[in-house]
Amino acid sequence: AQTVTQSQPEMSVQEAETVTLSCTYDTSESDYYLFWYKQPPSRQMILVIRQEAYKQQNATENRFSVNFQKAAKSFSLKISDSQLGDAAMYFCAYLTSGSRLTFGEGTQLTVNP
Amino acid sequence: GAGVSQTPSNKVTEKGKYVELRCDPISGHTALYWYRQSLGQGPEFLIYFQGTGAADDSGLPNDRFFAVRPEGSVSTLKIQRTERGDSAVYLCASSLGTTGELFFGEGSRLTVL
Numbered sequence: 001a002q003t004v005t006q007s008q009p010e011m012s013v014q015e016a017e018t019v020t021l022s023c024t025y026d027t028s029e030s031d032y033y034l035f036w037y038k039q040p041p042s043r044q045m046i047l048v049i050r051q052e053a054y055k056q057q058n059a060t061e062n063r064f065s066v067n068f069q070k071a072a073k074s075f076s077l078k079i080s081d082s083q084l085g086d087a088a089m090y091f092c093a094y095l096t097s098g099s100r101l102t103f104g105e106g107t108q109l110t111v112n113p
Numbered sequence: 114g115a116g117v118s119q120t121p122s123n124k125v126t127e128k129g130k131y132v133e134l135r136c137d138p139i140s141g142h143t144a145l146y147w148y149r150q151s152l153g154q155g156p157e158f159l160i161y162f163q164g165t166g167a168a169d170d171s172g173l174p175n176d177r178f179f180a181v182r183p184e185g186s187v188s189t190l191k192i193q194r195t196e197r198g199d200s201a202v203y204l205c206a207s208s209l210g211t212t213g214e215l216f217f218g219e220g221s222r223l224t225v226l
Contacts, residue, residue, distance in 0.1 A: 004155075037217075042219060043202060043204075043219050043220045043222075044217055044218065044219045044220070045156075045204065045206070045215075045217035046217075047214050047215070050214065091155050091156070100158050100161065100169060100172075101146070101158065101206075101215060102158065103148075103155035103156050103157075104155050105154060105155050106153075106154070106155050
């Protein structure tokens with residue numbers, strides 16, 4: 001079974017600084033998708049960024065970028081120029097071919113003014 | 114509507130009662146997912162529909178849990194003989210395909226006393 005591990009239950013960053021959230025996963029498949037979702041106190045999960053495993057180029061969305069290391073099964077999220085609105089729970093997720101999205105335990109990010 | 118709608122937002126019930134949670138997906142989305150999120154944890158997969166049929170119900174914890182999607186749009190998650198351990202936020206998501214972005218609702222918080 002696929003598993004997703006986020007080893008940092010909590011992280012904090014100063015406003016305007018950069019923070020990196022870690023994620024590792026375990027799979028025997030070669031074709032899959034990886035995601036980072038953000039969950040603010042409103043509970044609604046919001047997609048931050050997505051990476052296709054067959055693409056070597058790391059995905060980037062404005063201030064958000066990933067470091068995808070397929071051989072190491074690592075998928076970290078870097079947030080640059082952190083803003084107060086970035087404070088939330090962040091979940092790493094893995095999508096199998098059968099469309100079951102598997103989530104990690106989450107990292108609570110605090111942004112300090 | 115513009116997004117995934119879930120009702121009720123909050124539900125408090127007594128142990129042993131029957132509960133229904135409703136999800137109205139984004140119009141045109143053929144895939145619909147139910148997840149359960151306990152406090153401080155990542156969402157756990159329950160069931161996935163493609164159209165009217167359950168494509169994968171392997172995440173349902175036991176036979177007290179059942180979900181339907183009779184017309185391929187609105188889905189209802191039904192929980193019989195509720196137990197205190199069923200207390201959680203139940204998240205619904207929909208998507209156009211099987212490898213694209215999942216759009217989540219704000220969840221239904223179930224509390225079993």
